Amino acid sequence: MTDDAPSLAEETATRLRHDIIDGILPPGQRLAETRLAADLNVSRNTLREVFRLLTHEGLLRHEPNRGVFVATPSMATIVDIYRLRRLIEVPALAQAWPRHEAVARMRQAVEQAARQQAEGDWRGVGSANMEFHAAIVALADSPRLDTFFGQIIAELRLAFGLLHSPERLHAPYVTRNADILARLDAGDAAGAARILSDYLDQSEREIMQAFARIA
Amino acid sequence: MTDDAPSLAEETATRLRHDIIDGILPPGQRLAETRLAADLNVSRNTLREVFRLLTHEGLLRHEPNRGVFVATPSMATIVDIYRLRRLIEVPALAQAWPRHEAVARMRQAVEQAARQQAEGDWRGVGSANMEFHAAIVALADSPRLDTFFGQIIAELRLAFGLLHSPERLHAPYVTRNADILARLDAGDAAGAARILSDYLDQSEREIMQAFARIA
DNA sequence: CGTCACAATATTGTTCAACAATTTACAAGT
DNA sequence: ACTTGTAAATTGTTGAACAATATTGTGACG
Incomplete structure (x- = not known):
């Protein structure tokens, strides 16, 4: 169906988005129009x-x-992003309905992360972790918020891309996400939100430390 | 300084933004590229x-x-926007520091609204009310959130533009905003957040009723 | 060697014309 | 009134061109 076909501009945006998030176009790099247009045809x-x-x-x-230029995440970026995650993810989870359809997305992300961890695919673990958090935001049932948060996540992945030990950043959170999910399944949304809040504090600390090492 | 000069695209965007919010380009209207480009030069x-x-x-x-097309706000738009306002504005206010610099913006907006109400300038009252709420969001100290919320506000103003009695929608809130500010000044952020929450419930109800009348 | 000035070069921001693809409008036939 | 076909309009994209701006390179001077 032609009305589902993305335009060339949108396809190109998707392609560049991936190249940026995957580090092929690294932070700070200048994108020269003439050259890039030719490269992308x-x-x-x-x-x-x-x-x-x-x-x-x-x-x-x-x-x-x-x-x-490809955006360069700074410490201020991280501070802002984690502030937003606390402001949005934690209440979204605290107020969640355990039978919400986004819970299935959370479950799928937990299973996916476990699979990919077993295969040593840390990039895939990172993706599944971010999907888990996007699903938390989706508990709030706001399309505008989902879109906004998708962009926040993309920026965060750019920041992760600057760091060198994806295992350090992602590994501890696979089981924690499963804990959050178990609490929510048990009807204890407030308990799940507390685990999430702890996770955010710890994750922020680790990223900030990793950033300080490379600055 | 030339690096502060907005590009023509950005100037044009600003101009169109105003035309949309002011209802000159009404919701649903199709914007033909060739015609509009000529009109805008x-x-x-x-x-x-x-x-x-x-x-x-x-x-x-x-x-x-x-x-x-100019976006047409629907009931779903209103539902989403108010859900977001509750999710963002209320905690931002509840956790606010009474000496935060955004409080001065809130104060200025309250004073401006009172001035413009006395002059019968309901559009201006609406603008001041929205500025008051943007200042509440600014209490959270997140540039990303400020930008996001600015867009939410623009959409909400579009929705207001569909309705016919701006006085009915804005008048009761001038004094309520002053109450919110007084509570915050007195160090009672939680009390201020409760008033805000009530306001959001009532404001949403009135918009939804006004929408139902024109649907 | 470092700094400054100027010229050359490269690039961005914008315009315009053109064309293919898609949609819309209109006319004719049943 | 509905369907079909054609014409017209419009969108999505391309590429060339040009003015404005920024960057780079070169030579002169202290």
């Missing part, structure tokens, strides 16, 4: 539309007359 | 960049191959 005008999309998502930083 | 490519910006903000709705 699109026209400069199309690429400029794409830049608008990704800049708004926080993955690119636009400097007037000087070009567009 | 920009090229179609520039206008397409602008459309990307405003679509992402929720003010425009893009239908592939059919064009771009």
Whole structure:
């Protein structure tokens, strides 16, 4: 069906989004329009539309007359993101209905993380962990919030990409996510929210430490 | 300084944003690229960049191959927006520090609303009310959240634009905002948050009723 | 060797014309 | 009134061009 077919600009945005999150286009890199348009086989005008999309998502930083750069997460980025996660994820989970359909997404993410950990696929574990947290936000039933949080997660993944030990960052949280889910299943949403809050504090501390080491 | 000068695309976006929020471009209206580009005296490519910006903000709705329309707020929009306001504004206020610099913004908005109410300028009262609520969100100290909420507010103003009695919607809240501020000043953030929560419930009810009357 | 000034080069922001693909509008036939 | 086909309009994209801006390179000077 043609009305489901993404436009070239949207396909290109998707492609660049992946290249950025996967570190192929590293933070700070300047994206020259002419060169990149040729590499991507699109026209400069199309690429400029794409830049608008990704800049708004926080993955690119636009400097007037000087070009567009892959965003470089700073400590302030991390502080803001974790502040937002506490402000949004924790109440969303505390007020959650245990039979909400997003709980199935949480469960799937927990299972996926366990599988990928067993295979040593830390990137995949990271993805599953982020999916778990997006599902927590989805408990709040707000499409606008889901979209907003998707962008926050993308920025956070960019920050993770700067660090060198994905195992250190993700491994402890696989079982913790399972604990959160078990609490929620047992009808103890407040208890689940407390575990989540602890997780956020600890995760933030570890990222901040890892950032301090590379700064 | 040239690096502070907004690009033509950004100026155009600002202009269209105002035209949408002010109802000059009413909800549902289709924006034909060729015509609008000529009207605005920009090229179609520039206008397409602008459309990307405003679509992402929720003010425009893009239908592939059919064009771009001014967004039409629905009941679902209102439900989502108020859900978000409760999720964000109420905790932001409950956890606020009474000496936070955003409190001065709240105060200024209360004074502005009173001035404009005395002049019968209900549009201005509405603007001041929304500024009051943006200042509440700013208490959370998150630039990402401020930006996100700015977009939510723009959508809400679009919804208000569909209704016919701005006085009914805004008048009761001028003094209530002053009450919220007084509570916060007195160090009773929790009490302020309770008043805010009541306001949100009532405001949502009134908008939903007004929507039901025009649907 | 470092700094400054200027010219050359590269790049961004924008415009315009063109074309293919898609949608819409209109006319004719049943 | 509905269907079909055609014409017209519009969107999505491309590429070339140009003005404005930024960057780079070179030469002169202290």
